[in-house]
């Protein structure tokens with residue numbers, strides 16, 4: 447099942463029936479737990495029980511990713527999720543009324559990475575898990591509550607400590623909507639050594655985008671060394687990287703051109719359906735500049751009450767911060 451292609455970018459893992467039944471039973475046991483405000487991955491009993499249900503292969507895959515020797519993207523198939531989903535009209539009511547299978551899986555994957563979940567208080571969703579579900583009023587927003595396609599980005603890299611990995615889990619998909627990813631290495635190998643050096647200089651300001659309070663990380667490199675050989679690439683396709691330095695501006699310009707070129711040949715995509723998961727390195731890598739940017743292709747249908755229930759796209763997301771050992 448482990449299929450790391452030559453360039454180490456992507457692996458796939460399929461949940462077995464036994465694993466599914468075990469995770470559903472665990473979710474039932476933790477059904478009253480508030481996964482949104484109290485991360486279950488911080489509780490030893492939850493972590494031990496999740497690890498006992500997960501296969502050796504899944505545990506090894508997740509350990510390899512959090513140690514910087516795994517694939518940049520793990521596609522998860524047949525992930526147990528709550529089914530059928532409640533249809534009470536509003537997102538809040540539906541979250542409250544659903545089971546806790548998807549929350550259990552997202553928290554458990556984090557636990558197997560020996561990592562923690564991040565909150566982002568300046569976002570419109572400051573809890574430890576987020577819903578990717580459009581809200582009509584924000585339909586043009588370039589965020590989890592918008593309907594428009596999303597340009598390539600790494601998540602929250604305007605923060606000093608952005609998520610290292612993102613987990614996306616599809617409760618309900620919409621055909622024609624694709625979650626896309628683009629390896630950072632495919633962008634950077636188009637740059638000259640001089641351009642790369644320029645992007646390592648601490649002269650940039652990286653800004654927050656739609657759905658967040660206006661924030662900026664100042665005096666930061668774009669290609670940033672974090673700790674113990676780990677790096678993060680603070681790259682946006684949108685104009686969210688700025689500098690007054692003329693050489694730095696040139697480097698941003700060249701970076702933009704490289705993104706456009708890489709987009710033409712290096713994008714991969716997943717049409718998420720119920721039970722598809724993605725675990726992606728958020729521009730982080732160990733001993734190299736790597737990880738991926740992600741985006742979304744296709745317009746999401748309005749989630750107005752008239753939308754057929756099974757046509758409403760609903761993903762959940764976890765922002766995962768690993769231990770940079």
Ligand SMILES: O=C(O)CCC(=O)C(=O)O
Nearest residue numbers: 578590596624625742763
């Ligand atoms: O909706 C998607 O497929 C991706 C959304 C996204 O970029 C995110 O949740 O960070």
Ligand SMILES: [Fe+2]
Nearest residue numbers: 599600601740
């Ligand atoms: Fe995103």
